[in-house]
Ligand code: SF4
């Protein structure tokens with residue numbers, strides 16, 4: 001994820017190494033078993049617990065230099081289940097690339 005993202009091509013490998021953590025701009029709702037550090041947790045408008053996002057749109061736990069998760073071992077279940085190369089991943093990559 002530290003490599004600046006270039007235009008997607010059909011031959012481009014779908015890997016987090018060529019991605020600026022696009023999926024870490026999505027809302028991450030915390031479930032009962034999740035235990036991220038409290039400073040990265042926010043309360044949404046319905047009273048639910050979510051990962052805090054900063055003004056740039058990314059999760060507060062993203063390292064802004066490396067674009068890697070700083071709490072990888074304690075990342076929520078939603079993050080663990082997000083599969084690289086599957087449709088949601090491709091959608092987020094396309095959305096970020098088309099907006100930059
Ligand atoms: S899972 Fe997909 S969207 Fe998320 S960082 Fe990896 S390549 Fe990017």
Ligand code: SF4
Pocket residue numbers: 023024025028051059060061062068069070071072075076079
């Ligand atoms: S907890 Fe980590 S993997 Fe999950 S959205 Fe935040 S930075 Fe990304």
